[in-house]
Amino acid sequence: xxxxxxxxxxxxxxxxxxxxxxxxxxxxxxxxxxxxxxxxxxxxxxxxxxxxxxxxxxxxxxxxxxxxxxxxxxxxxxxxxxxxxxxxxxxxxxxxxxxxxxxxxxxxxxxxxxxxxxxxxxxxxxxxxxxxxxxxxxxxxxxxxxxxxxxxxxxxxxxxxxxxxxxxxxxxxxxxxxxxxxxxxxxxxxxxxxxxxxxxxxxxxxxxxxxxxxxxxxxxxxxxxxxxxxxxxxxxxxxxxxxxxxxxxxxxxxxxxxxxxxxxxxxxxxxxxxxxxxxxxxxxxxxxxxxxxxxxxxxxxxxxxxxxxxxxxxxxxxxxxxxxxxxxxxxxxxxxxxxxxxxxxxxxxxxxxxxxxxxxxxxxxxxxxxxxxxxxxxxxxxxxxxxxxxxxxxxxxxxxxxxxxxxxxxxxxxxxxxxxxxxxxxxxxxxxxxxxxxxxxxxxxxxxxx
Amino acid sequence: xxxxxxxxxxxxxxxxxxxxxxxxxxxxxxxxxxxxxxxxxxxxxxxxxxxxxxxxxxxxxxxxxxxxxxxxxxxxxxxxxxxxxxxxxxxxxxxxxxxxxxxxxxxxxxxxxxxxxxxxxxxxxxxxxxxxxxxxxxxxxxxxxxxxxxxxxxxxxxxxxxxxxxxxxxxxxxxxxxxxxxxxxxxxxxxxxxxxxxxxxxxxxxxxxxxxxxxxxxxxxxxxxxxxxxxxxxxxxxxxxxxxxxxxxxxxxxxxxxxxxxxxxxxxxxxxxxxxxxxxxxxxxxxxxxxxxxxxxxxxxxxxxxxxxxxxxxxx
Numbered sequence: 001x002x003x004x005x006x007x008x009x010x011x012x013x014x015x016x017x018x019x020x021x022x023x024x025x026x027x028x029x030x031x032x033x034x035x036x037x038x039x040x041x042x043x044x045x046x047x048x049x050x051x052x053x054x055x056x057x058x059x060x061x062x063x064x065x066x067x068x069x070x071x072x073x074x075x076x077x078x079x080x081x082x083x084x085x086x087x088x089x090x091x092x093x094x095x096x097x098x099x100x101x102x103x104x105x106x107x108x109x110x111x112x113x114x115x116x117x118x119x120x121x122x123x124x125x126x127x128x129x130x131x132x133x134x135x136x137x138x139x140x141x142x143x144x145x146x147x148x149x150x151x152x153x154x155x156x157x158x159x160x161x162x163x164x165x166x167x168x169x170x171x172x173x174x175x176x177x178x179x180x181x182x183x184x185x186x187x188x189x190x191x192x193x194x195x196x197x198x199x200x201x202x203x204x205x206x207x208x209x210x211x212x213x214x215x216x217x218x219x220x221x222x223x224x225x226x227x228x229x230x231x232x233x234x235x236x237x238x239x240x241x242x243x244x245x246x247x248x249x250x251x252x253x254x255x256x257x258x259x260x261x262x263x264x265x266x267x268x269x270x271x272x273x274x275x276x277x278x279x280x281x282x283x284x285x286x287x288x289x290x291x292x293x294x295x296x297x298x299x300x301x302x303x304x305x306x307x308x309x310x311x312x313x314x315x316x317x318x319x320x321x322x323x324x325x326x327x328x329x330x331x332x333x334x335x336x337x338x339x340x341x342x343x344x345x346x347x348x349x350x351x352x353x354x355x356x357x358x359x360x361x362x363x364x365x366x367x368x369x370x371x372x373x374x375x376x377x378x379x380x381x382x383x384x385x386x387x388x389x390x391x392x393x394x395x396x397x398x399x400x401x402x403x404x405x406x407x408x409x410x411x412x413x414x415x416x417x418x419x420x421x422x423x424x425x426x427x428x429x430x431x432x433x434x435x436x437x438x439x440x441x442x443x444x445x446x447x448x449x450x
Numbered sequence: 451x452x453x454x455x456x457x458x459x460x461x462x463x464x465x466x467x468x469x470x471x472x473x474x475x476x477x478x479x480x481x482x483x484x485x486x487x488x489x490x491x492x493x494x495x496x497x498x499x500x501x502x503x504x505x506x507x508x509x510x511x512x513x514x515x516x517x518x519x520x521x522x523x524x525x526x527x528x529x530x531x532x533x534x535x536x537x538x539x540x541x542x543x544x545x546x547x548x549x550x551x552x553x554x555x556x557x558x559x560x561x562x563x564x565x566x567x568x569x570x571x572x573x574x575x576x577x578x579x580x581x582x583x584x585x586x587x588x589x590x591x592x593x594x595x596x597x598x599x600x601x602x603x604x605x606x607x608x609x610x611x612x613x614x615x616x617x618x619x620x621x622x623x624x625x626x627x628x629x630x631x632x633x634x635x636x637x638x639x640x641x642x643x644x645x646x647x648x649x650x651x652x653x654x655x656x657x658x659x660x661x662x663x664x665x666x667x668x669x670x671x672x673x674x675x676x677x678x679x680x681x682x683x684x685x686x687x688x689x690x691x692x693x694x695x696x697x698x699x700x701x702x703x704x705x706x707x708x709x710x711x712x713x714x715x716x717x718x719x720x721x722x723x724x725x726x727x728x729x730x731x732x733x734x735x736x737x738x739x740x741x742x743x744x745x746x747x748x749x750x751x752x753x754x755x756x757x758x759x760x761x762x763x764x765x766x
Contacts, residue, residue: 057646066630127670130608130625133608143631145607234634235601385637389577
């Protein structure tokens, strides 16, 4: 801290930060948003109850396409959760200063996504009532067990990485939010763990964040690599690839960066005063980062399709033809063009690295990323080694049913609701980290009085 | 190791209690779970001691006469732990002679009937194959290949599907969690899933379960061809083998180097040598227990039968 700010000036800045960044009650727009999410969730829950009663027959799945959008949606969630480690850990360890206002946004996206990755996979199970069998009879040979281990580890570290830097913020809510219901006061009191903002306490936080940041990187790489192995450990065309781990991880970073951009835009646009902290400069930098990550993903994508496409081994050829020129070609090319080519080209120009165009591009990348996971999972299942014969016609192709789509959408809505609720009750910008970035010593942030 | 799923219907437990008391008088200590199974096995004659003891008790037969019908498929007289071990000293092998198949589908009919299967989830399929454009089409019956390096078993997270010492790969549908990883892993698409509550005769739905019989089937679990271990146990051939009118299927024991299709019994090694036996997709390294004899010098000309293909059964 070269030119540190102290005394009155520091206090004034902290006060200003705190007041501006306290969580606020939702306005009309916020309330509408919550109601909308609740409707989508309720619709999904209704159909999930139906699925529990009748079985997976309410989906479009069959004996050939036995994994459908539940699984591709699971991969999407795991991918989205990787961003927490990118912004929080990698940029933190690289000592990138501008990340401070973005850490909590990315970390809360990560936590919400990994939570629902875990839940959506239960939705896909034929016997969710036997989930305890995984603990009673778990076999470590199965990549599913590896996935369970790394996902729970990642979830734990992510929650801690969200929680520790949040302590000063919770304490501030505890001390300064008046006129709130009793339970909310109590929640802040319990969750703040007696935070007083002493030098020692800050030292502990910083040390923990450093340790967690180091820990989370290998675990983050593992979650998506292991998830890719659920496919790559089989013989099937399109999945039988040694490129899969890197391919999935790079795609996840790209999706995650886009998700953070979308989140940034919401706060920049709809939260008064936040554009002082999330500035156009942040969008510019995230735009550049997104180009870089997209280029890495482009590299692995080319590897993934060009090499088997060059050889055209019979079974791979059938699969690739369905993607390039066949049934899935429109979706495949739309995903490549809107989810990769256009974002890369547009973001090279400064005028597109402004908040509004960035938001549009980020949404394109996110939607394309969801369909990309669909294209990874489903067409492969339609290309078994033996011909698809002696099954009803419905089982020879796959179209998600309305109940299946409702359940999937409700998981996405529920993840957004978790983020929304978090934003309602906790400061989404890390006050002390921003203050520190401005050159204020942590001693100045000690809780006074009482 | 009974799971909570092993809850037979009320009548079943009544029967069990009745049996228990009867047997207690006789001074016989039998495992509770074994009783129902043993009872339902009376018709098959069968091997296990438990069965003989029970058949000597005349009253038992009268208790639940409805159950007599169910026993075309022997309710395995072994518990789960035994079912996982397999028949000692055996290494089962199947040989399918493609030159004899004329798509009569008797194998499939018999399999469907004895496993109480529905039209859409077939354990045994007969594929119309054509390896390349200029080669001739042929029929290829395909049950489960019972691999020695089974990719399905490798990926199962809960040990619900397992490889026995006698070479058979089975599924315990009381343990299966329905993740369907095995279905993704199987390169032969041998596995089917109970997407909805399976339709079975009520007397079947009520009987005790054994992985060796694959009945009663259960919603939300995976199933597949089981090589009919209940038949093998009593020294009989799997249903598809005995049902085939053309002797397409040979079944036997690798340790004895013998296979039979019911009519003739041959040396496995000689058959392989004389008829150039091979395994499907050998290159995958799964080491199947199923060998094929090429469709050369065929008994029947290939006739493309549209049977059953025309009207797919109604499905959800």
